[in-house]
Amino acid sequence: MLSVRGDDDDPFSRGYICPKGTALADLHHDPDRLTKPLVRDGEEWREVGWEEAFDLVASKLVGIRKAYGRDAVAVYQGNPTVHNLGLITYGQLLMRTLGTKNAYSATSMDQLPHMLAALLMFGNQILMPVPDIERTDLFICLGGNPLASNGSIMTAPDVKGRLKAIRDRGGKVIVLDPRRTETAEKADEHHFIRPGSDAPLLFAMVNVLFAEKLVRCRVAASGLAEVEAAAKPWTPERAAPITGIAADTIRNLARTLANTPRAVLYGRIGVCTQEFGGLAAWLCYVVNALTGHLDEVGGLMFSTPAVDPLPLADIVGLDGGFGRWKSRVSGRPEFGGELPISCLAEEIETPGNGEDKVQIRALITSAGNPVLSSPGGPRLEAAIKTLDFMVSIDPYMNETTRLAHVILPPTSPLERSHYDAALFSLAVRNVAKYSPPTFERKPDARHDWEICLELWTRIGGPARLGPLGKLSRTLLGKLGPEPIIDLSLRTGPYGFGRGGLSIRKLKKSPHGVDLGPLQPRLPARLTHKDKLVHLAPAEYLADLARLERRYSSPASNGLVMIGRRHLRSNNSWMHNSERLVKGPPRCTVMIHPDDAASRGLVDGGDAKVSTKQGSITVPVEITDTMMKGVVSVPHGWGHNKSGTRMRVAEATQGASVNDIVDPAQVDELSGTSVLTGQAVTVAKA
Numbered sequence: 187m188l189s190v191r192g193d194d195d196d197p198f199s200r201g202y203i204c205p206k207g208t209a210l211a212d213l214h215h216d217p218d219r220l221t222k223p224l225v226r227d228g229e230e231w232r233e234v235g236w237e238e239a240f241d242l243v244a245s246k247l248v249g250i251r252k253a254y255g256r257d258a259v260a261v262y263q264g265n266p267t268v269h270n271l272g273l274i275t276y277g278q279l280l281m282r283t284l285g286t287k288n289a290y291s292a293t294s295m296d297q298l299p300h301m302l303a304a305l306l307m308f309g310n311q312i313l314m315p316v317p318d319i320e321r322t323d324l325f326i327c328l329g330g331n332p333l334a335s336n337g338s339i340m341t342a343p344d345v346k347g348r349l350k351a352i353r354d355r356g357g358k359v360i361v362l363d364p365r366r367t368e369t370a371e372k373a374d375e376h377h378f379i380r381p382g383s384d385a386p387l388l389f390a391m392v393n394v395l396f397a398e399k400l401v402r403c404r405v406a407a408s409g410l411a412e413v414e415a416a417a418k419p420w421t422p423e424r425a426a427p428i429t430g431i432a433a434d435t436i437r438n439l440a441r442t443l444a445n446t447p448r449a450v451l452y453g454r455i456g457v458c459t460q461e462f463g464g465l466a467a468w469l470c471y472v473v474n475a476l477t478g479h480l481d482e483v484g485g486l487m488f489s490t491p492a493v494d495p496l497p498l499a500d501i502v503g504l505d506g507g508f509g510r511w512k513s514r515v516s517g518r519p520e521f522g523g524e525l526p527i528s529c530l531a532e533e534i535e536t537p538g539n540g541e542d543k544v545q546i547r548a549l550i551t552s553a554g555n556p557v558l559s560s561p562g563g564p565r566l567e568a569a570i571k572t573l574d575f576m577v578s579i580d581p582y583m584n585e586t587t588r589l590a591h592v593i594l595p596p597t598s599p600l601e602r603s604h605y606d607a608a609l610f611s612l613a614v615r616n617v618a619k620y621s622p623p624t625f626e627r628k629p630d631a632r633h634d635w636e637i638c639l640e641l642w643t644r645i646g647g648p649a650r651l652g653p654l655g656k657l658s659r660t661l662l663g664k665l666g667p668e669p670i671i672d673l674s675l676r677t678g679p680y681g682f683g684r685g686g687l688s689i690r691k692l693k694k695s696p697h698g699v700d701l702g703p704l705q706p707r708l709p710a711r712l713t714h715k716d717k718l719v720h721l722a723p724a725e726y727l728a729d730l731a732r733l734e735r736r737y738s739s740p741a742s743n744g745l746v747m748i749g750r751r752h753l754r755s756n757n758s759w760m761h762n763s764e765r766l767v768k769g770p771p772r773c774t775v776m777i778h779p780d781d782a783a784s785r786g787l788v789d790g791g792d793a794k795v796s797t798k799q800g801s802i803t804v805p806v807e808i809t810d811t812m813m814k815g816v817v818s819v820p821h822g823w824g825h826n827k828s829g830t831r832m833r834v835a836e837a838t839q840g841a842s843v844n845d846i847v848d849p850a851q852v853d854e855l856s857g858t859s860v861l862t863g864q865a866v867t868v869a870k871a
Contacts, residue, residue, distance in 0.1 A: 197700035198617040202344035204336045205754045205766055210599055212763040214625070218831050219581045220595035221631065229829075231583075236632060243592050244644035246575040250548045251645075257544040260288035260530065264554020265296070265757060268608045272596075272635030275498075275667040277552060280638040282523060283647055287511055288533060288546050294526040295560060297339055298858045299458040299467035302508060302521060306723035307471055309713030311506045311522050312495045312611070315471070315486040316340045317450040318704050319348050319614045322484040323357035324442065324449035328470065329384060329456025329862075333368040334751040338454055341606075341613040346372065348614070360439070362387070362431070363456065364748050365776070365818055366811035378813035381748050382863030383429040384453070385462040385733055387436065388469035389420035390429075394440035395476050402444065402478035405708050409722025413472060416722070416730055428737055430813065444477045448484025451477075456748070460862045462733055464855035468726050475721060480708075487704040488711050491611040492618040492687055493674040496713075498607065508725070514543050516850075518857040526857035527560045528849040534569040550641075552579040552634075557586040558758050558824055558842055561859050562799065562849035567827075579637055582759060583831040585824075596634035600624040605671050605692075616705075618675070619698030620689055635667055729855045743815065745781065747795070747866045749843065750818045758822040761835040773823040773840030774807040775868060781815065782808045785868055792871035795819060797864060799848050802841035803871045817868055819843040821861075 190211045192203035213219065223239035224231045234242075250258050261281045267273040281289060293301070297314075305311040317340055319325060332338065332345040342348055349359050349372060361370040362379045370376035379387060395401050396414045403410065422433035429436075443449050453470035457463065471480065479485030499506075509519040513529040515536050525533075530546075538545035549570065557567045563585075570576060570589045578587040581595045604621040627633070632640075639662055642648075648659045672689040680687040680701055692699065709717040754766040761767050775793050787793055789808040794801050795817070804819060812818060824842025825835035851860040 193697055195697040196619070198613070198615060198619070198698055199343040200347075202347070204343070206760060209760060209763040209766050212765060213581075214598040214600045216762060218762060218833055219598065220583065220593060221628070222595065224583070224593045224595075226591050236630070239592055239594060240640050240644060243577045243594070243641060246591070247548055247550075247577075247645050250574055254538070254547055255544045256285040257287050258547040259284060259286050260290065260533070260546045260549045261286065262527075262530070262549065262551045262554050262556055263291040264552065264556075264559070265292040266553040266759070267291070269606065270553065270599075270634060271605055271607065271667045271671065272602065272633055272638070273553060274608060275670050276635035276638045276642075276662070279647070279662075280642040281550070281552065283642065284645065287520070287525070289524045290527050290530050291524055292527070292554065292559065293522070293524060294528070294857055295459065295859045295861065296455060297458055298521060299463040299853070299856050300339060302464060302856050303468045303471050305506050305508060306725060307468070307720050308711070310496060312499055313488060313711065313713070314339055314612065315480065315488050316612050316614055316704075317452045318484050318487045319352070319450075320703060322352060322448050322450050323355070324360070324446040325349065325352055325357070326360045326362070326439065326443060326449070326451045327369060327373070328362045328451065328453040329458075330452060330454030331363070331367040331369045331751055332454075333372065334753050335454070336753075337614075339612055340452065341609040349373075364813045364816045365750065367750075368753075377431050377435060380428065380430045380813070381456070381746050381816060382460040382462070382860075383425075384457050384460065384466035385469060386420060386425040386428045386737065387431060388466060388473055389417045390422045390425035390436045391440040391443070391473055392417035392469065392476065393420050394422060394437050395444060395473075398441070400441065400444035401476045403475050404478045404482060405475060405480050405719050406717065407475060407719040407721050408716070409720060412722035412727060413476070416727060419734070443473070443479070448482075449477070449479055450474060450485045451479070452486075456862050458858060459860065461736070461851070461853060461860050462729075462855075463853040463858045463860075465726060465729055465733060468723075472721055475719060480719070481706050483704075483706070488707040489611055489613055490616050490679050490701070490705055490707065491607075491613070492616070492678050492680050492701060493605070493607045493610065493671060494678050495607065495611045498670070498674055514538075518852065521857065526852060526859065527556060528562070528852050528857070528859050530556070530560070531562060531566040531569040531849065534573060547573060548575040549573055550577050550579070551586060551590070552638075554580075555584045555586045555758050557589070558584070559822060559844065560849070561844050561847040561851075561861070563824075563842055563844045564800070565849070579634060582762065583829070584758070585827050585830060588827070588829040594632070594637050596637055597627045597631045601627040601631065602633050603668060607671065607674075615703055616701035617698055618680070618687060618692060618701060620692035622693065633666075639663060725855065732854060742865065745815060745817055745866050745868055746863045747843075748816060748818050748862050750776070750820050752820065755820070755822060758825075758835075761822065761825060761838055762832040764834050767834060767838045771805055771840070773820055774805045776807045776809055776812050776818040777868065778812045778814045778816070779808050779810060781817070781868070782806065786870050787868070794869050794871045795846065796867045796869070797846045797848060799846045802843065802846055804841050817866060
């Protein structure tokens with residue numbers, strides 16, 4: 187195979203392919219990709235057979251669980267899990283049935299506030315609505331850059347073309363962001379907004395909707411009066427100096443959204459990863475509901491995926507819950523069976539003091555690199571080095587997996603079948619597509635689902651199921667993920683009686699099947715017993731006092747930092763592909779010309795970016811695309827640690843912004859890490 191290209195006959199992608207797709211060939215042929223299990227002896231690594239590797243991992247993990255308890259073994263799952271059929275099925279069987287309260291993932295550095303709002307408002311954490319971008323006439327984007335992320339909680343290939351189509355049909359695109367992003371450059375309007383001030387902005391819009399009698403909620407809902415009372419103190423005049431957006435502009439945003447029949451407000455990662463991410467994500471859904479755009483054509487709608495994620499979530503153990511327990515050291519709330527990643531280092535460092543207060547002694551990581559991707563990377567690295575045992579399911583020896591005692595490498599994406607169950611459930615159009623393996627795997631290779639099933643078996647998973655355990659293990663070993671998806675297709679909304687959608691039928695339609703536009707789904711889709719949208723959950727109302735305290739005095743006018751994404755470097759694993767990292771350096775600090783001049787910075791020179799956590803040195807990129815008082819440094823770089831085996835990434839290096847991001851700064855409501863709006867100083871290096 188020489189290249190990976192888009193499929194012009196795919197009714198959904200229309201031939202568009204993102205850089206990650208084109209890089210699959212690089213990943214498959216990468217000489218740095220691991221293909222056999224590795225065991226670390228001191229500083230040296232040696233290849234071993236699968237049986238020896240599994241025996242070692244099982245004996246260590248079982249021994250630690252027996253000696254210290256189930257919570258002594260922690261698990262971490264990285265972002266690529268969502269794209270992997272084996273990991274979202276069998277991977278969850280392993281990760282979520284160990285019985286440990288120390289489960290972590292990239293969720294608490296990303297979309298957790300949206301999932302929390304879905305749980306509290308609609309009844310299930312997976313019920314996240316998406317913009318009906320194909321039929322909307324007004325698209326307001328808050329804290330997102332879909333041209334770089336290809337959507338994100340909005341599966342929409344060729345976002346650039348879809349946004350252009352809105353304007354071509356006479357519609358409008360408005361972006362609010364501290365940076366004039368790639369998406370903002372293509373919009374009709376762009377407004378700078380102070381990082382972390384989304385909740386005051388959205389409350390001010392709600393205030394206008396009620397004050398000017400523009401509320402047109404069309405869904406059956408509870409809590410209207412409570413929302414009105416909560417927004418009453420937040421006038422546009424109060425929000426203007428906090429957000430940097432004029433009061434008249436805030437009023438016009440609310441009026442335009444309310445008076446446009448087909449309109450949607452879309453909030454994304456910048457909304458989530460801030461001091462009040464929980465409130466901001468909730469208010470995004472509230473504003474759409476109040477303006478009559480929730481569950482309406484052209485608004486914020488729920489997909490009808492061929493594989494319904496709700497029963498699938500039950501099968502693989504994705505339970506919905508919030509605050510059922512708290513982290514042992516800092517008391518952060520559990521969400522969906524997981525604790526915030528900001529707690530992981532302290533839970534490893536702090537000795538236990540009883541059966542219910544167990545210190546982490548071992549760690550399982552899967553498809554992740556938290557040393558580079560999570561706040562407080564150096565502290566987490568030091569903590570991991572003290573573990574009794576660590577095993578990583580990963581194809582690379584990266585900044586995290588180099589610290590493991592055993593690495594279990596799975597097959598490449600091109601050696602396994604693919605059905606994007608997670609992303610199709612967040613698609614802006616209902617579609618289904620199955621892709622068989624492109625290459626046959628080598629005889630001694632293991633798929634990730636096989637690795638997870640073997641570990642689940644050896645650690646004692648079947649025994650917890652009683653007499654059915656052995657039978658379940660046998661069946662699961664013979665089936666694999668495809669029969670689970672096939673059963674979900676056959677029993678889903680397009681299965682028996684509706685065309686009989688199945689894996690077999692999808693194989694006969696290699697370009698994919700178009701299942702039509704999004705359709706209104708409420709109230710049937712709600713899982714609340716009263717079948718109402720809960721506009722004012724108590725958890726959000728209780729957090730209002732914290733917001734009030736935060737803005738009871740003038741905010742500091744010092745520099746604050748935001749991240750940014752690039753179409754070719756969204757994740758750290760992408761940095762080992764030459765085609766994705768070529769070109770000018772992208773690990774720079776973007777800064778407004780006035781801020782640069784006052785600090786003696788020159789374009790292309792080096793700057794030291796500092797917080798209380800430490801400092802990093804990166805090249806300066808002076809640009810008026812940045813809001814004054816705001817700087818931007820991307821995450822995922824910093825491939826300069828010894829012991830990795832990623833030659834392309836090591837040559838690009840850069841600096842890890844997470845080395846200076848304070849892990850103690852979290853949204854107190856949700857536990858999500860604050861990655862947007864932390865205070866920094868920038869000086870000439």
